[in-house]
Amino acid sequence: TTFAYQLKDREGLTFVHPYDDADVISGQGTIGIEMLEDAPQLETLIVPIGGGGLIGGIAVAARAMKNDIEVVGVQTRMFPSMHAELAGKEPGPLCGGQTIAEGIAVKQAGRLGFEIAKELVRDVLIVDEDDLEQAITLFCNVEKTVAEGAGAAGLAALLAHPQRFSGKKVGIVLCGGNIDSRLLASVLTRALVREKRIVSLRIIGDDRPGLLAVVSKVIGDLGGNILEVAHNRLALDVPAKGAEFDILMETRDSRHTQEIIDALVAAGYPPRTI
Template structure:
């Protein structure tokens, strides 16, 4: 690509946990390490051949945080219906982390891998739901009496949310002896929908705490 379009800029992306190549180009030492989701580019010491290629062809190196890589994986799956591993999604992560750098430019992204463990992918997608408040955990404290959980569940259901999980705790020391606490994990449409349900529960006399 660089040979066909010499004016093209090639930008390299590295996980901030492993900035080895950037350090090499800047002539300094850098600490690398940690459990990065971008395993394919988690390299502590860049090889000599790779250094030569990067020095010859790459115009700039940018670093991205783990949260941007996670969001990039999620966007590939959610919008493009494409599975990307952490290293493969690094290019999109750079767009998310440094939008001002690419504004008004024609940008080509290379998705260079989709080798991601299914459990890790599930974790990334679930964490995205939590960040977007489409998956919310609330705690309600009330009297330990028959029908309370059914009433709370009805309010949540009537407002269009789906209950994923319920934990009923009668021995919590921060509630009265005749009380109980309910930890409820629910799936909603977005942050506003979550807030609407919290408001509805509060109006009914069961103000929840968000965990």
């Protein structure tokens, strides 16, 4: 930012701040207008906060149209800058880390947005990275919509604080889909692991011909899909005449996974989830 201002002064340019600018904030406020025109029954709006321009504009517009509407902000636990300042704390020392919500990873909110938030924003909620990943996954799988971490923060707040919004008509702002395809793939795969639809099992048994075939048959007969197999004879925590198998498999859901685990136990090959 310092360099940008120096360049502006040196070359006589016009600097347009991305969020701490009255015209930018006014333009972002049209989101609040459109939301209430489409759904005037809304009681609460949840808006991601980075620099504070988006929530500032939406809060001004929405409160002008419907004075009793509640405007709630959301930030990540790694960058709770507005949350901290509104609580009278210095935000800088609290901000830092690798968050999936890069678009709202701002160490200090703009002054205009902060002043508006003090007057018009009811609360600022904090979400964790798991909440953001779950929100991205739901947007993709349910809504068939690609959302970046910052864009999905509103839904993440609903997931993280369900009691806070219980019984209310809530509008959330999906404000970005700029997510790297590899990161999106990783988030979706991690969701399968979290839901136990992809699970890695470790089985220790005798190192004899046919053992892997028996274990594979138990899994296959119950409809499990084996993705990878690693066969380790040299692990020191395995008997010299034994072998260790790490099996990565895909199932329908956590109940299906447990059925396969129970069948392996019954067959004499109790697995350990890793």
